[in-house]
Amino acid sequence: MERKLKLGVLGCGFWAKYQISGWKELDRVELVAIYNRTRSKAEDYAKYFDVPKIYDTPEEMMADDEIDFVDIITDASVHSELVHLSAKYKKPVICQKPMALSLEEGKTMVEACKNAGIPFMVHENWRWQTPIRYVKEVMDTDVIGKPIRCNLYWNNSFPVFENQPFLAKIEQLIIADLGIHILDTARFFFGEAQELYCKTSKVNKNIVGEDMATIMLQMGDVTCLVQICYSSILEDERFPQTYVLIEGERGSIKLGVDYRISITTKEGTFSVYKPPPKYSWVNPDYEVVQSSIVATNKNWIDSFLAGKEPETSGKDNLKTLELVYSAYESAKTGKVIKIGQ
Numbered sequence: 001m002e003r004k005l006k007l008g009v010l011g012c013g014f015w016a017k018y019q020i021s022g023w024k025e026l027d028r029v030e031l032v033a034i035y036n037r038t039r040s041k042a043e044d045y046a047k048y049f050d051v052p053k054i055y056d057t058p059e060e061m062m063a064d065d066e067i068d069f070v071d072i073i074t075d076a077s078v079h080s081e082l083v084h085l086s087a088k089y090k091k092p093v094i095c096q097k098p099m100a101l102s103l104e105e106g107k108t109m110v111e112a113c114k115n116a117g118i119p120f121m122v123h124e125n126w127r128w129q130t131p132i133r134y135v136k137e138v139m140d141t142d143v144i145g146k147p148i149r150c151n152l153y154w155n156n157s158f159p160v161f162e163n164q165p166f167l168a169k170i171e172q173l174i175i176a177d178l179g180i181h182i183l184d185t186a187r188f189f190f191g192e193a194q195e196l197y198c199k200t201s202k203v204n205k206n207i208v209g210e211d212m213a214t215i216m217l218q219m220g221d222v223t224c225l226v227q228i229c230y231s232s233i234l235e236d237e238r239f240p241q242t243y244v245l246i247e248g249e250r251g252s253i254k255l256g257v258d259y260r261i262s263i264t265t266k267e268g269t270f271s272v273y274k275p276p277p278k279y280s281w282v283n284p285d286y287e288v289v290q291s292s293i294v295a296t297n298k299n300w301i302d303s304f305l306a307g308k309e310p311e312t313s314g315k316d317n318l319k320t321l322e323l324v325y326s327a328y329e330s331a332k333t334g335k336v337i338k339i340g341q
Contacts, residue, residue: 002028004027004028004029004030005028005029005030005068005069005301005304006030006032006033006066006067006068007023007029007030007031007032007033007067007068007069007070007071008031008032008033008034008035008053008055008061008064008067008069008070008071009031009033009034009035009045009051009070009071009073010034010035010036010058010061010070010071010072010073010074010082011035011036011072011073011074011096012034012036012038012041012042012044012045012073013073013074013075014163014164015073015096016045016073017045017281018281018282018283018286018290018293019071019073019123019293020045020049021279021281021282021293022290022293022294022296022297023071023297024049024281025279025294025297026294026297026298026301028301028305029297029301031049031051032051032052032053032066032067033051033052033053033054033055033061033064033066033067034046034049034051034053034054034055035054035055035056035057035058035060035061039054039056042054042055058082058085059085059089062085062086062088062089062091063089067091068092069091069092069093069094069119069304070086070091070092070093070094071093071094071123072086072093072094072095072096073096074096075166076096076097076098076099076100076101076176077101079095079096079098079099079100079101079109080100080101080105080108080109082095083095083109083112083113083120083314084108084109084112086113086116086118086120087112087113087115087116087118088116090116090117090118091118092118092119092120092304093113093118093119093120093121094120094121094122094123094300095109095120095121095122095123095314096122096123097122097123097124097180097181097317098176098177098180098321098324099122099314099317099318099321100321102325103318103321103322103325106314106317106318106321107318109314110314110315110318113314114315119303119304119309119310119313120313120314120315121300121303121310121312121313121314122312122313122314122317123293123296123312124180124181124184124296124312124317124320125181125289125292125293125295125296126181126182126184126185126242126289126292127184127185127188127311127312128292128295128296128299129242129276129288129289129291129292130259130274130275130276130277130288130291130292130295131255131259131261131274131275131276131288132185132188132242132244132255133295134261134272134274135189135244135246135253135255135261136188136189138253138261138263139189139246139248139253143250143251143263143265144246144247144248144249144250144251144252144253144263144265145248145249145250145251146221146248146249147189147190147221147222147246147247147248148221148222148223148247148248148249149222149223149224149225149246149247150186150189150190150222150223150224150225150244150245150246150247151224151225151227151243151244151245152182152185152186152224152225152226152227152242152243152244153227153242153243153244153245154178154182154227154228154229154240154241154242154243155227155228155229155232155234155237156229156230156232156234156237156238156239156240157230157231157232157233157234157237158230158237158239158240158285160230161207167207168206168207168208169207169208170208170209171208171209172209172210172328173207173208173209173210173211173230174200174209174210174211174212174213174228174229174230175198175200175210175213175215175228175324175327175328176324176328178228178230179213179215179226179228179324179327180320180321180323180324181242182226182228182242183215183217183226183320183323183324183327184312184317184320185242186217186219186224186226186323187219187319187320187323189224189246190219190220190222190224191219191220192219192319192339192340193217193218193219193224193323193339194218194219194220194338194339194340195217195218195336195337195338195339196215196216196217196218196323196326196327196330196336196337196339197215197216197330197335197336197337198213198214198215198216198326198327198328198330198331199213199214199331200212200213200214200327200328200331201213203229203230203231204230204231210331211229211230211231212228212229212230212231212232213226213227213228213229213327213331214226214227214228215227215228215327215330217323236256236257238257238258239285240285240286240288240289241257241258241259241288242255243255243256243257250265250266251263251264251265251266252264258273258275259273259274259275259276259288260272260273261273261274275288276288276291276292277291277294278291279291279294296312299311299312322339322340323339326339
């Protein structure tokens with residue numbers, strides 16, 4: 001029987017329950033240690049998930065030779081500190097998004113892991129959603145020809161601040177928290193952007209950061225429009241689903257309400273439904289997002305065992321992070337930002 005990889009988790013916040021449940025779906029992984037700055041929460045999680053070890057400091061966990069890799073499921077303010085600690089102890093590491101609070105900080109994290117010779121992945125799970133994965137498969141068949149325009153649309157009024165109240169206090173909100181997923185999806189579809197322009201606004205006056213953003217990207221020959229909002233009251237709201245319209249030279253692909261995907265050419269329209277897989281531990285309000293955790297984690301395990309870079313490696317995710325902070329720069333200055341300069 002193959003040896004199970006031993007996992008240590010840092011952080012016991014809102015998402016940790018689902019992240020850990022995602023790991024539990026994979027036979028090759030065993031959760032053996034947990035840390036949280038408030039020990040009582042770590043104790044609760046350890047009891048719920050039958051975790052044998054609880055650590056009082058991250059450094060104690062990193063020094064545990066039994067642990068093969070760690071998963072950082074904390075807020076972004078401590079990501080850099082914990083990833084650098086992982087590099088110090090040469091402990092392969094996964095980190096939640098956003099990777100860092102600045103692009104430069106992210107670069108130091110990637111460099112530290114490179115110098116330590118350890119794999120580093122950012123848990124960017126949007127591109128692993130079942131319907132989004134299928135859209136990419138269809139596009140790659142060339143059925144719609146060369147893509148020329150795309151609309152990525154994520155607008156809802158779901159009360160995210162009720163189960164994640166800390167979001168209301170974040171200065172950089174929807175682009176860093178949610179838009180990063182949509183921008184990474186654009187990269188997954190079309191590769192790298194050359195130019196970016198962004199406008200933001202705050203609809204909800206009871207929060208600190210922006211809750212609406214419109215971002216235009218030029219990605220080779222594709223013009224991509226990203227629309228995101230936490231305060232949109234709409235007929236077709238389906239939190240947290242992403243809607244997609246990709247136009248090509250010979251047709252279009254549309255991902256609409258409840259995972260209906262339509263492929264339209266001059267011959268007509270063919271539709272198929274691609275809902276996410278069902279897991280008993282998933283919160284129905286977050287179904288398509290939380291189910292994709294399993295596929296994301298599996299990509300890490302497969303890559304780790306094969307000695308390859310995961311699809312959303314730290315190095316790759318720097319390109320998504322650059323789009324995030326370029327969007328903020330564009331919104332601040334009112335200028336088009338040249339990416340990579």
